[in-house]
Amino acid sequence: MNIGIVCYPTYGGSGVLATELGKGLAMKGHKVHFITYRQPARLSPFQENVFYHEVSNADYPLFEYPPYDTALASKLVDVVNYENLDILHVHYAIPHAAVAYMAKKILLGQGRYVPTVTTLHGTDITLVGKNRAFAPVVEFSINKSDGVTAVSKSLKDQTLSYFNIENDIKVIYNFIDFERFRKVNKDHFKKAIAPNGERILTHTSNFRKVKRVQDVIQIFKKVRDQMPSTLLLIGDGPERSNAEALCRKLGLCDEIRFLGKQEAIEELLAVSDLFIMPSESESFGLAALEAMACEVPVISSNAGGLPELNLHNQTGFISDIGNVDEMAQNAIQLLTNDKQLALFQQNALEQAKQFDLKHILPQYEAYYEHILETAVYKDV
Helix, strand or coil, rough: EEEEECCCCCCCCHHHHHHHHHHHHHHHHCCCEEEEEECCCCCCCCCCCCEEECCCCCCCCCCCCCCCCHHHHHHHHHHHHHHHHCCEEECHHHHHHHHHHHHHHHHHHHCCCEEEEEECCCHHHHHCCCCCCCHHHHHHHHCCEEEEEEHHEEEHHHHHCCCCCCCEECCCCEEECCCCCCCCCHHHHHHHCCCCCCCEEEEECCCCHHHHHHHHHHHEEEHHCCCCEEEEECCCCCCHHHHHHHHHCCCCCCEEEEEEECHHHHHHHHCCCEEEECCCCCCHHHHHHHHHHHHCEEEEEECCCCCCCCECCCEEEEEECCCHHHHHHHHHHCCHHHHHHHHHHHHHHHHHHHHHHHHHHHHHHHHHHHHHHHHHCCCC
């Protein structure tokens, strides 16, 4: 197949999944065309069967902000025509599903019909989509897609409860590439981070409010009061300055390391004892899955799809959103019981194997084939 993929080229879950999916499809012989305003964060400079098309968004004096939607729609039409794409797969409803519909209408006027698949990732439904300024467009775009997938059952249920959806929504879970995310011996690295055998807790996110990074720090403070430990904060975003201020207030600057955006996250997970994800909203929890693949148990909230991934009292512990005390108690319980910790590490790996790219990739291929065979034009 000749597949076009539209995504945000950032470190967020939707961009990561879209990029890894495209790379996996390319390895199986499909031609994959990424269409976005910047090369995706996890897209290597060269890979066979992978092509990148940059969306140029020139300024126009009449507009306060450059009209990215229009530029993207034009680029989609161009790439579909000149690269002879079979199908478009857009990640994140706003604006990509709406733009794909616009491009599809333009192409139809040129005598060409290209089916579109929209993958819902979470905040495009739970935060952006619920905003009255966007809700009608989100609902319309989903219903005009030829196929719709969601990354968890929870997200599917939320979408159906928020909007009047006529399309079927197929759940295809996020996935992990075990060629990259796996436990490896990094004892020398661990010794550098925790020279006296401190427990290492880790959190990865884009530091938005919904990730509740300050909760991570509060949890760590309670753990640190009970045992020597270090916290690794991976990522960056709008809440970083508030998180740094809290570290200073609590006197934890020497025990907490802000590492910023990291390419080799798997090397940091390889030395971690526990992963903390107290999110307020989490459609699936890809960062937690990456940790579990590296045999790191997870302390998480019960937001969204997390209970579908992190099995309570098996791969980690789940608590209500904001229940910092319970999360800290669960963390301390695991970190002070080596036998239980070892069991949870093994359980985390076994659960992560259910989301191996090798299992999920064929589901997308089969879905594309189904859409190509059954898609019919849906007029307004």
